Amino acid sequence: MSDQCDALQNLINAFTTLPSVGAKTAERYAYSIINMDRDAVMFFANSLINAKDQIHYCKVCGDFTDKDICNICSSRTSDTICVVKEPKDVRAIEKSKHYRGLYHVLHGTISPLDNKGPNDIRIKELVERVQAGDIEEVIVATNPDVEGEVTATYIAKLLKPLGIKVTRLAQGIQMGSDLQYADEITLTKAIEERRPL
Amino acid sequence: MSDQCDALQNLINAFTTLPSVGAKTAERYAYSIINMDRDAVMFFANSLINAKDQIHYCKVCGDFTDKDICNICSSRTSDTICVVKEPKDVRAIEKSKHYRGLYHVLHGTISPLDNKGPNDIRIKELVERVQAGDIEEVIVATNPDVEGEVTATYIAKLLKPLGIKVTRLAQGIQMGSDLQYADEITLTKAIEERRPL
Numbered sequence: 001m002s003d004q005c006d007a008l009q010n011l012i013n014a015f016t017t018l019p020s021v022g023a024k025t026a027e028r029y030a031y032s033i034i035n036m037d038r039d040a041v042m043f044f045a046n047s048l049i050n051a052k053d054q055i056h057y058c059k060v061c062g063d064f065t066d067k068d069i070c071n072i073c074s075s076r077t078s079d080t081i082c083v084v085k086e087p088k089d090v091r092a093i094e095k096s097k098h099y100r101g102l103y104h105v106l107h108g109t110i111s112p113l114d115n116k117g118p119n120d121i122r123i124k125e126l127v128e129r130v131q132a133g134d135i136e137e138v139i140v141a142t143n144p145d146v147e148g149e150v151t152a153t154y155i156a157k158l159l160k161p162l163g164i165k166v167t168r169l170a171q172g173i174q175m176g177s178d179l180q181y182a183d184e185i186t187l188t189k190a191i192e193e194r195r196p197l
Numbered sequence: 198m199s200d201q202c203d204a205l206q207n208l209i210n211a212f213t214t215l216p217s218v219g220a221k222t223a224e225r226y227a228y229s230i231i232n233m234d235r236d237a238v239m240f241f242a243n244s245l246i247n248a249k250d251q252i253h254y255c256k257v258c259g260d261f262t263d264k265d266i267c268n269i270c271s272s273r274t275s276d277t278i279c280v281v282k283e284p285k286d287v288r289a290i291e292k293s294k295h296y297r298g299l300y301h302v303l304h305g306t307i308s309p310l311d312n313k314g315p316n317d318i319r320i321k322e323l324v325e326r327v328q329a330g331d332i333e334e335v336i337v338a339t340n341p342d343v344e345g346e347v348t349a350t351y352i353a354k355l356l357k358p359l360g361i362k363v364t365r366l367a368q369g370i371q372m373g374s375d376l377q378y379a380d381e382i383t384l385t386k387a388i389e390e391r392r393p394l
Binding site: 005006007008010011013014017018019027028029030031032033034036038040041042043044045046047048049050051052053054055063064065066067070071087088091 | 202203204205207208210211214215216224225226227228229230231233235237238239240241242243244245246247248249250251252260261262263264267268284285288
């Protein structure tokens with residue numbers, strides 16, 4: 001595209017590095033940048049650099065933070081740790097605004113097919129945290145897929161001997177969903193784990 | 198979200214300023230930035246600032262450029278000008294790789310409902326270009342909607358007395374499309390403007 005302007009082409013190329021952004025979408029984003037205030041564009045550029053330079057893992061829970069210890073770890077006292085696969089799962093649970101306990105981010109799940117064993121994710125750190133102090137319950141909120149289940153079982157085996165209550169998120173039909181669209185495995189689970197009214 | 202990290206939240210907020218990017222997509226983009234190389238993030242940030250600081254309208258055609266006169270205007274000689282509504286239309290036509298003439302970007306169309314008259318878009322500049330020299334044909338490639346048609350008719354009325362051939366992009370059924378899905382107006386146009394084989 002030698003006939004096109006370089007500054008514009010560079011910006012379009014930059015946007016295509018984002019997940020599932022193709023040429024058309026990148027172009028649309030680029031034009032919107034050109035039409036923004038300069039201040040807004042500077043804020044955007046600084047946010048990118050700051051995020052890259054300042055964000056790292058929290059020393060305690062492994063979530064992303066721009067401090068030594070993240071806001072949640074430094075502000076909450078709780079005897080419950082919720083174990084998740086990735087930082088974005090922390091955000092998802094926080095959005096429900098119901099859970100006020102601690103977190104532990106594994107940064108992955110046990111996945112033999114991808115050559116990922118227990119030592120490749122932050123399980124050792126979890127055991128150390130549990131051994132260090134007043135934790136009574138660990139909720140393993142890994143995804144309800146094969147890797148997530150294997151990881152949950154593994155963690156339960158490690159922690160139960162320490163006298164910790166290990167739980168798993170309830171599985172069943174989604175709130176607001178329609179029974180006819182639920183898949184068979186979900187329905188089977190929902191019937192198995194039915195509860196009295 | 199005081200419990201979340203500021204640098205991450207700022208980046209997510211920045212991404213939501215892009216067109217049709219909601220909270221979920223912005224989050225996905227933000228996480229991908231954190232996982233990129235620092236060099237890639239710096240390139241991204243610089244592309245944003247450079248695009249904002251260096252891109253302006255080409256003095257001749259009105260397309261975006263980072264030079265005084267854009268690459269197309271400075272490298273092509275042609276007796277044909279293709280008139281479009283927006284810079285992105287230039288890119289669309291360039292992608293077809295068939296047209297090698299000049300462009301003129303109106304930055305809008307005549308639209309009485311939005312209080313936009315002929316003096317609010319770059320029609321005067323077009324007439325000046327045509328009067329200045331060797332232009333024989335002006336292709337009015339505004340969109341085939343009411344505003345686009347009104348603008349095309351207006352331009353034709355101004356330029357025809359100057360001895361300029363004014364044409365409009367052919368309208369009809371799309372290449373590769375299925376007749377049954379073409380709308381009535383398109384089909385009517387396609388029948389009206391049928392061509393001999």
